[in-house]
Every structure is written in C-alpha cells, then in structure tokens.
Amino acid sequence: MLAEERSVDMYKLSAYFSARNISDLPLDLILPIIVLVIICVMVGLRPSYIAFSQNMLTVFLCILAAQGLGLIIGVAFMDVKKAKILASIVLMTSMLSGGFFIQKGPFFISWLRNISFNNYDSYQHHCSSDSCSPPFIRELRIDHSGLEVWAMMPMIIGYRPVAYLSLRRTKIMTVA
Numbered sequence: 001m002l003a004e005e006r007s008v009d010m011y012k013l014s015a016y017f018s019a020r021n022i023s024d025l026p027l028d029l030i031l032p033i034i035v036l037v038i039i040c041v042m043v044g045l046r047p048s049y050i051a052f053s054q055n056m057l058t059v060f061l062c063i064l065a066a067q068g069l070g071l072i073i074g075v076a077f078m079d080v081k082k083a084k085i086l087a088s089i090v091l092m093t094s095m096l097s098g099g100f101f102i103q104k105g106p107f108f109i110s111w112l113r114n115i116s117f118n119n120y121d122s123y124q125h126h127c128s129s130d131s132c133s134p135p136f137i138r139e140l141r142i143d144h145s146g147l148e149v150w151a152m153m154p155m156i157i158g159y160r161p162v163a164y165l166s167l168r169r170t171k172i173m174t175v176a
Contacts, residue, residue, distance in 0.1 A: 017164050032059050061152040065117040068159025075166040094118045
C-alpha cells in the first residue's frame with residue numbers, strides 16, 4: 001500500500017512515518033495499562049498511584065524502544081521472514097544480556113547489557129541475586145536516579161530517525 005501511494009505522490013514519506021508513529025501511541029499505552037492493572041491485582045503489588053505510574057512509565061518507554069528497534073529491523077530487510085529471524089535473535093540477545101536469566105555474564109559480552117532495553121525494566125535495579133525472593137516484587141519502582149528513563153531516551157529518540165532514514169533510502173518497488 002505504501003509503495004502504491006508513494007508512487008503517485010499522494011503524501012510525503014515523512015507524513016506517513018509521523019502519522020504511523022503517532023497513531024500507534026494510544027494502543028501502545030492502553031494495552032500495557034490493562035496488562036499492568038491485571039498484574040498488579042494478581043501479584044499483589046503495592047496499590048499506589050505513584051508506584052503504578054512509575055512502572056507504567058518504564059513499561060511504556062521499553063515498548064517505544066522495542067518498537068523503534070522493530071521499525072529499523074523491518075525497514076532494513078523489507079522481507080517478513082528475514083526480519084522475523086533477525087528480530088528473534090536481537091530480542092533473545094537483549095533478554096539474555098538484560099539480566100532476566102543471569103545477573104552477570106562473561107566479560108566479553110557484558111557490554112550488551114548496557115544497550116539492552118530489557119536491562120532497564122524497573123525491577124532489575126532492585127533485585128540482586130542474593131536478595132531475590134518473592135516479596136521483592138511488591139517493591140517495584142523506578143530507581144531513584146531515574147536511570148531507566150535516561151538510559152532508554154537515546155534508544156527512543158535514536159531508533160526512529162534511523163528507521164525513517166533507512167526507509168527513505170530504500171527503494172520501494174511498486175506492485176503492478
């Protein structure tokens with residue numbers, strides 16, 4: 001559809017890309033709120049507006065960073081199968097290096113932790129391998145320094161322009 005509409009100059013690529021990103025925001029915010037409310041009730045998180053808002057902020061920023069990375073991967077390949085393979089590899093690497101499964105990895109791949117958006121989930125900075133017990137989950141909150149927010153901002157701000165410039169550079173073939 002984009003190829004056909006671009007071939008007859010219906011709109012600029014920047015207008016399409018901006019509209020696409022802006023129109024995705026409501027759904028990107030509503031669904032995580034629903035899921036987080038369900039999780040808070042089921043797990044018994046502290047019923048505080050501030051705690052919920054901080055958790056929602058980190059989840060929303062993580063979604064925006066992951067979405068931007070997905071846009072880059074999708075634009076880079078323009079082939080669903082290849083993009084799925086690379087996305088699976090990148091997301092699994094991000095999850096493994098982000099500390100979900102291991103807290104400290106080998107030194108030669110430890111730098112991946114710093115560029116993994118999964119590393120900046122709110123509970124990562126409050127749970128060490130010595131103190132992780134089920135009650136820790138009741139204390140989810142943003143680190144006092146705001147590390148999660150500041151670390152994900154370059155990802156959020158940087159990924160989308162890279163995706164846009166890649167899309168602009170890509171020659172989209174029109175379907176006859």
